[in-house]
Amino acid sequence: MKALVYTGPESQSYRDVADPVPSEGEVLIKVAHTGICGSDMHAFLGHDERRPAPLILGHEVAGTVVSGTQSGRRVTVNPLVSCGVCEACLSGRDNLCVNRQIISMPPREGGFADYLAMPESNLVTVPDHVTDAQAALAEPIACGWHAVRLAIQALASDPANARALAIGGGAIGLGAALSLKAQGIENVQLIEPNAERARFLQTKCGIDVLSPDQVEASGLYDIVVDGVGYPATRATASACVKPGGVIAHIGLGSAEGGLDIRRITLQEIQFIGTYTYTAQDFRDTAAAMFDGRLGALDWVESRPLSEGLRAFTDLRAGHVAVPKILLTPDA
Structure with missing residues (x-):
C-alpha cells in the first residue's frame, strides 16, 4: 500500500x-x-x-x-x-x-x-x-466534547446561565465551542488570531469569533477551554476565567508557562487537564454529529x-x- x-x-x-x-x-x-x-x-x-x-x-x-x-x-x-x-x-x-x-x-x-x-x-x-x-x-471533536463534559461537571453554577470561551479556531477549539453549545451552554465565544480563519468560522460555522485584542472588553467567563496550549493562551485563560470558574486545558502546544497560579489559587479557579476522551465520550460525540447537534x-x-x-x-x-x-x- x-x-x-x-x-x-x-x-x-x-x-x-x-x-x-x-x-x-x-x-x-x-x-x-x-x-x-x-x-x-x-x-x-x-x-x-x-x-x-x-x-x-x-x-x-x-x-x-x-x-x-x-x-x-x-x-x-x-x-x-x-x-x-x-x-x-x-x-x-x-x-x-x-x-x-x-x-x-x-x-x-x-x-x-x-x-x-x-x-x-x-x-x-x-x-x-x-x-x-x-x-x-469524530476524533478531534471528541476531545472537546470530553473537556466540556468535565468542565460542566466541575462548574458550581447553572450551566444554562454560563458564559464560555474556546481558545483556538482549529478543529479542537471549534469542536469545543460546538460541544459547549450541544451540551447546553448557549453563550459561547471563540478566540482566533488568524483573520482569514476567523472570517471563515464566523460565516461558515455560526460561531461568535473574537480577535485576541477584543478579549479584555468581553468580560469574564465561567468556562474557558484552551484548545491550543501555549504560554500565551494559558495566560489568556487565566485572565479571562471568572472567580470560581473552570479552565479546561486540551492543547499541547508547549509544556509550561502562562498560568497565573496566584490568581487560580486566590480565586479558587479549577484547572482541568484533559486527555483525549473515553470510549463513551467518543460514541456520544458520534451520536451528536449524526443527529445534527454539532452543525453541518x-x-x-x-x-x-x-x-x-x-x-x-x-x-x-x-x-x-x-x-x-x-x-x-x-x-
Whole structure:
C-alpha cells in the first residue's frame, strides 16, 4: 500500500509500505480520510519524542471495513486502544489506561495510508446520511466534547446561565465551542488570531469569533477551554476565567508557562487537564454529529495523501482558513 511516512524533522516520504495485518479481534479498514492534527504537526517538526521517525502519523480516521463478516461497514475510528482490565478502564476512564496505545505512536502505525488495522471495539458505524469526510471529524471533536463534559461537571453554577470561551479556531477549539453549545451552554465565544480563519468560522460555522485584542472588553467567563496550549493562551485563560470558574486545558502546544497560579489559587479557579476522551465520550460525540447537534460539519478541505507534505507546510505557514485538512488516499 501507499503511505505518507514521517522520516525526520520537517521531512515526509510518500512511498510503498507493507499492508497492515489485522491481529485477532481486529479488522482491516480501507481509509477514506485522515485529518491532520496539531500533534501530527508537533511530530513533523520533531517536537514529539513519542513519535520517532520513521512512522506513519495520523489518527483522525474514517473509512470502510474490507475484511471479515463486517466487510462494507462504514466506520469512524476511535484511535485510542485500551486494555479493558486496568483500574482506569474498569472505572470508565479508559482514556487514562496505563497500557493505552494510540495509532500514530509506536507500536501502532497511523492512518496516513491506504489501509489501517483496528480492533472492532474501536469502531462506530457511520449512517448513510453522513459522509466519510464528516465522520473523520469524530476524533478531534471528541476531545472537546470530553473537556466540556468535565468542565460542566466541575462548574458550581447553572450551566444554562454560563458564559464560555474556546481558545483556538482549529478543529479542537471549534469542536469545543460546538460541544459547549450541544451540551447546553448557549453563550459561547471563540478566540482566533488568524483573520482569514476567523472570517471563515464566523460565516461558515455560526460561531461568535473574537480577535485576541477584543478579549479584555468581553468580560469574564465561567468556562474557558484552551484548545491550543501555549504560554500565551494559558495566560489568556487565566485572565479571562471568572472567580470560581473552570479552565479546561486540551492543547499541547508547549509544556509550561502562562498560568497565573496566584490568581487560580486566590480565586479558587479549577484547572482541568484533559486527555483525549473515553470510549463513551467518543460514541456520544458520534451520536451528536449524526443527529445534527454539532452543525453541518462542512468546515474541511480534502487533499490527496501524495500531497501531504505540502498540506503540512501550508498549515505551518498559516495559509489554511479551514479548521481541518483531511488527507485522502490517492485513487
